Amino acid sequence: MNNPSPARAASASPQQTGVLPLILLFALGLGFGVSFTLNKLATTNGVPFIPYVFWQSAGAALLLVVAALGLRQLPAVTGAHIRIYVVMALLNVAIPYLVLSYVAPKLPAGLLPIGLALVPGVIYLMALALRQERFGVLRFGGICLGLVGVLVILLPKASLPEPDMVGWLALSLVATLAFSLRAVLVPLMRPPATTSLSLACGLLIAATIIMLAIMAASGEWWAFEGDFGIGHGATVAGMFNNALILVLIFTVIRMSGPVFFGAVNYISMLVGVALGMLVFGEQHSLWVWLAIALVLVGLYLVNRGKAR
Numbered sequence: 113m114n115n116p117s118p119a120r121a122a123s124a125s126p127q128q129t130g131v132l133p134l135i136l137l138f139a140l141g142l143g144f145g146v147s148f149t150l151n152k153l154a155t156t157n158g159v160p161f162i163p164y165v166f167w168q169s170a171g172a173a174l175l176l177v178v179a180a181l182g183l184r185q186l187p188a189v190t191g192a193h194i195r196i197y198v199v200m201a202l203l204n205v206a207i208p209y210l211v212l213s214y215v216a217p218k219l220p221a222g223l224l225p226i227g228l229a230l231v232p233g234v235i236y237l238m239a240l241a242l243r244q245e246r247f248g249v250l251r252f253g254g255i256c257l258g259l260v261g262v263l264v265i266l267l268p269k270a271s272l273p274e275p276d277m278v279g280w281l282a283l284s285l286v287a288t289l290a291f292s293l294r295a296v297l298v299p300l301m302r303p304p305a306t307t308s309l310s311l312a313c314g315l316l317i318a319a320t321i322i323m324l325a326i327m328a329a330s331g332e333w334w335a336f337e338g339d340f341g342i343g344h345g346a347t348v349a350g351m352f353n354n355a356l357i358l359v360l361i362f363t364v365i366r367m368s369g370p371v372f373f374g375a376v377n378y379i380s381m382l383v384g385v386a387l388g389m390l391v392f393g394e395q396h397s398l399w400v401w402l403a404i405a406l407v408l409v410g411l412y413l414v415n416r417g418k419a420r
Contacts, residue, residue: 133368140360141379149387151216157343161213163334166323171351173316187314196301201318203294208287218280222388225381234292254413261406308362
């Protein structure tokens with residue numbers, strides 16, 4: 113029996129159109145874009161990156177547990193549910209958040225969303241390898257354009273403020289792979305009749321346990337010591353932002369499907385680049401602006417090919 117593709121799995125349920133899904137999509141894109149700025153604000157203002165990811169997970173988990181208690185949507189604890197919580201905790205929080213938080217002080221905040229805009233293309237390549245999708249010229253062309261866009265940043269010496277940033281930007285692409293693998297696996301693993309709130313809640317509880325173990329192994333503890341400053345504020349804001357993002361991911365996909373959800377990458381990239389310029393005064397070379405244009409066109413082709 114063949115496993116359904118993420119698109120087919122999502123299409124099995126009625127999909128909504130109208131103003132509400134659009135509002136939720138923009139809220140999700142804004143949350144994604146803001147997260148890059150929060151990462152940099154926290155890790156450049158005295159918050160160690162491992163405890164930062166732990167507190168993001170723990171705080172968001174606490175917020176969603178309270179909400180789940182109030183709405184009677186606590187996460188189920190069957191074997192199937194625990195498996196998806198752990199897989200999502202690793203691929204949606206632990207691996208990508210650790211990587212993005214580690215490289216945040218070393219790169220302009222506006223560069224990181226460019227790599228994550230490749231996620232739809234990488235998802236498509238993974239789905240092709242698993243025979244969940246058919247080959248499409250438009251989508252493959254979009255992937256190639258997105259790859260060229262990233263290479264336009266990585267290869268020319270004048271594209272980045274410092275040559276050493278090339279390695280850190282390449283490392284950040286690990287987060288792209290993790291998010292892409294999550295998107296392919298989750299629709300195949302998601303138990304039926306599971307609400308977005310309970311799924312996000314279970315994910316964050318699992319992520320908190322995983323990050324606590326990583327923090328203990330590293331010996332790098334931090335619990336809001338010192339006067340409350342920018343780093344502390346960014347960490348608290350990250351808790352609320354993380355909780356919102358994870359609930360919206362599952363809600364938007366359930367309401368309108370993965371094709372509509374793919375448009376979030378346009379919003380998050382533009383928000384991330386704009387906030388980097390506004391908050392940190394970042395200025396990008398012509399190479400970076402060319403890369404942004406190539407990635408946006410590539411993203412459009414990937415989503416257009418998917419829709420067709």
